[in-house]
Amino acid sequence: MVTIDLTTPPPPPTSLLDGMARRLALTLPELRLVAELAGGAPLPFDVLPDADEASGAGSLSGRLGRGRGAVEDTAYSDALGTLHDPHDTLRRRGLLTDDGADPGVVGAVGLLATPRLALDIDVAAGTTQVKAWHRQTGHAVASLSTCDGIVFELAWFPVEQWTTELARVTAPPEDLPVGASQVPEVLDVPYALADAVGEALRSGRSDLVPVLVGQSGGPVVADGDELGDAEAAAAVSAVHAESRGRLRILAAEVSERATTSVGVVSWVLLKDGWHSLTPATTTVRASRSYGWTPTTWPPSSHPCWPRSPSERTRRREATPRSSRPPPLRSPVRQHRRDPDVSDLDIPRTHATDTPEEASASVAADKYDQMLALADLFDTSGNEMRTRARLGTEILGDDDVVDSGELSRATWGQAEEDIRATTTGKHGLLTRSVELDADALVVRATVLTYRWIDELQEAAYKTLGSIAGRAIGYLAPEVALGGAIVSAGLIETDTLDRDGVTAYLNELAENNPDLMDHLSGGGGLLDGLHMRSLLTAGVLASDQGAHAARGGLRAIGVEPFGTDAVSAFRDSAGSFVEASEPEPQVGTLTGAAPRSLEELMANLLAEDRKISVQRVGAGRYIAYLPGTLGHEPGRLRLVGADPTTSADHVIRAIEQAVTEDDARVMLVGSATGGTIAAEIAASASSERFVVDQVVTAGAPSAQVPRIPEATRVLSLEDRSDPVALLGSLINARTANRLTVVFDGGDAEGTPLYVAGAKAADVAEHPELRAEITRMQDLGYLVG
Incomplete structure (x- = not known):
């Protein structure tokens, strides 16, 4: 992909430190004080009340003995008690003077409260768990990270450095070496199968894996080739067996209006590195990624920054829909009537319930009835196994054996029938195992839907409430750069900056490989852990692990497992049907x-x-705005596949096209641009053919394979994170041209109208050739 940059390049940094993100460690008391000095900036989390009250002598836990949670809460409180007064420590570090807190620190905390784009990141690998919040507005990004709820890393940097900072998140801990994996390069797995196999392995029922593979409603495909049952069982099991890390990013655009959709990115760390999980119509794809670097971020591109809740994560395929998470239905074998849960009697909610409470109550009732159905399957399976044992007992009975002498022919047939009915291939024992598998699938389905409900609620409490939490708050201006910088774990201030700068510049010349650690502090997991140990010595004690778990819980961060089942369920919210x-x-x-x-x-x-415009004989332009299908409602989780919306758009264009075999240019912004690229890549219509795609603020890297005969022209604002983290760094095909412009020069003109105007007058030969092609095809008047 050719990229034409019409912007003025930023001046190069005058020194090594000028090119680094500003980063420093703050204890929880220091962070809360800085937020207060920043005009009362709301932090992206709430600190729960002191947990010691819940474990006091008069409490239930105090009378019965302290549980694990109480021990962790006490360790957390003790750790906070060892920290010094934040006023003194901030003054000693030069972050607080009589004139107030450092402008860079204040501005970063203010940005955390008033972003345009917000990312909530959870990552765990090995024994380390990290929670991070990334917030972006204009040309600046601020991030806050912690692995214990006691010590935080606050950073702020230009938006151009965001990919580098995000790459830190996915650096595996050094004690988790990378090796060979049994998981294929690209693996397509029906969601229900991936989920059920994980539950089977977690519950110690690996014997059910072959049964689940046989029941699967769709094939398992590895690198384009369909696998046999044995190979499929081994490949899917390997995903779960190798899982040792998990990453989830929730992302949303924040405005004065309510946030109605949240993008979800889910990765799992296997033996050979990170794999991304991409939901599609009938599969969840596990494709290899060795880590986020500026050339591979992001894994799911544009829908991480959702423009419209109409973006569904489904891929149009001929495979039946039954391989998606069943709509409250057990996917049992086709040769037997499916026990349809929709036939169950669902109690009505009380008339005074709110709609949200009523919906939750109905869901809970249905979940309970599904679990009751699973219990029925278990009971039936146990009864079948009991009856299967009767075959052996009957055939071993002395009187029955003796009767064989009376008629050997009928005895032999009777023996064969009894064995076939009880322990044969299609007998009671086999059916009992199948019922065990059915019960497991039903329970896994309930767990998936409950997981989605909880993830929606968590997303609403964090990303959905950002605007509400900041009502009445006036954020200070973000001061990029400044005297504060952290070289790895070494913080500097104005007094010693010149000396450290000279030292680091000399170090960079002689040891360039070390600069990744100096500029980024190494990976986030290792870096945060070491920073916490250096900042709060109590975390290095025997109670440090307890204090860290208690600290995370105190700021509302629940344990984040590293299992693949959880990673699959993170991405499953995209499968939930919505009108x-x-x-x-x-x-x-x-x-x-x-x-x-x-x-x-x-x-x-x-x-x-x-809107469809006829511009000539058999020539049409279809305009796809970025707000297609936007309807207010419950917050939705969206992923990476816009093909359901693409189907709707195709039908709409077909209604407007009056000629067969028409030629169409698709023009879309934001979500509309993503849908346009999807239509050009994989959709088909009997009424029209796509000649050209023009997008604005919608990275075409979302859809990597567009036919060579179709050209794509993308207009991107340099300050737009969708462009920065999407098409500028992912797509590498010859039939795409990306034009980058500086939206800050618009001065009242609509952003992408100004960018298009700049492209019209640019002299770049490839851009001129692209415009000439559109003119030759009749889409633009020459």
Whole structure:
């Protein structure tokens, strides 16, 4: 992919430290004090009340003996008690003077409270768990991270460095060496199978794995080849057996309106490195990624920054939908009637319940009935096994054996029938195992839907409430750069910066390999752990692990398991069905646009509907705005596949096209641009063919394979994180051209109209050739 940069490049850093992110350690008391000095900035978490009250002498735990949670809470409280007064420590470090707190620190904390784009990151590998919050506005990003709830790393940096900072998150701990994996390079697995196999292995029922593979509603495909049952069982089991780390990112755009959709990225750490989990219509894809670096981030591109809750994560395939998480239905074998849970009687909720309470109550009732169904399967399976044993007892009975002498022919047939009925291939014993598998699938399904409910609630409490928490708060300006910097774990201030700068510059020249650790502190997992030990010595004691778990719980961070089952369920929210209205479609009249500027103006003039403009015989332009299908409602979890919306858009365009074999140029912004790329890549229509795609603020790296005959022109604002973390660094194909412009120069003109105008007058030969092609095809007037 060719990228044309129309922006003015930033001046190079004058020294090594100028090119580094500003990063420092703050204890919880210091962080809360800085937030207070920043005008009362709300932090991205709430600190729970002192847990000692819950474990006092008069409490239940105090009378019965302290449990694990009480021990951890006490260790956490003791650790906080060892910290010094935050006013004294901040003054001693030069972060607080009589004039107030350092402007860089204050601005970073203020940005945490008032972002445009928010990422909540959970990552665990080995024995280390980290919670991180990344917040972006304009050209600045602030991040806050902790592995114990006691010591935090606060960082702030230009948006151009964001990919480098995110790459730190996925660096595995040094005590987890990378080796060979039994998992194929690309593995397509029906979700229900991946989930059920994980539950089977976790419950010690590996004997059920072959049964689950045989029951699966879809094939297991490795690197494009369908696997046999034995190979499929081994490959799926390997994903769960090798899992030793897990990563989840929740991302949302924040505005004054309620956040209605949250993007979800889920990765799992196997023996050979990180693998991304991408939900699709019938599968969850586990594709290899060795780590996030500036050339591989992000794994799921644009939908991490959702523009519309209409983005569903489904891929259009001919495979039946039954391999998706069953809609409250047990996926038992087709030769037997499925026990349909929808037939069960669901108690009504009380008339005074709110809609949300009523919905939750109905869901809980249905979950309970599904679990009751699983118990029935278990009971039936146990009864079948009991009856299967009767075959052996009957055939071993002396009287029955003696009767064989009376008629050997009928005795032999009777013996064969009894063995077949009880312990044969299709006998009671085999059916009992199948019922065990059915029970496990039903329980796994309930666990998945409960998981989704809890993840939606957690996303709402964090990302969905950012705007509400910041009401009335006026954030200070973010001061990028400044005297404070952390070289690895070494903090500097104004007094010693010159000496440290000279030393680090000399070190960089002689030892360039060390600079990754100096600039980023190494990986986040190792770096945070070491920073905590250096900042709060109590965390290095025998009670340090207890204090860390108690500290994370005190700031609302629950234990984050490293198992693959949890990683799969993180991505499963995309499968939940939600009503999505068919997009509205209209028609435009008039001559074809004369320039990219007019093309963008036409696109932005459309609001929440598709417009199709006939520009010549058999030639059409379809405008896909970024707000397609946006309807308020319950917060939704979205992933990486926009193909359901693409299907709707195709039908809408077909209604507006009046000629068969028409040629179409798709023009889309944000979500509309992603859908346009998806249509060009894999969708098909009997009414039209896609010649050209033009996107604005929608990275085409979301859909990596677009036919060579179709050209893609992408307009991206340099300050737009969607562009920065998407198409500028992922797509590498010859039929794509990306034009990057500086949106700060718009001065009242709509952002992408200004960018298109800059592209119209640019002299770059490849851009001129792209515009000429559109003119030759009749989509632009020459």
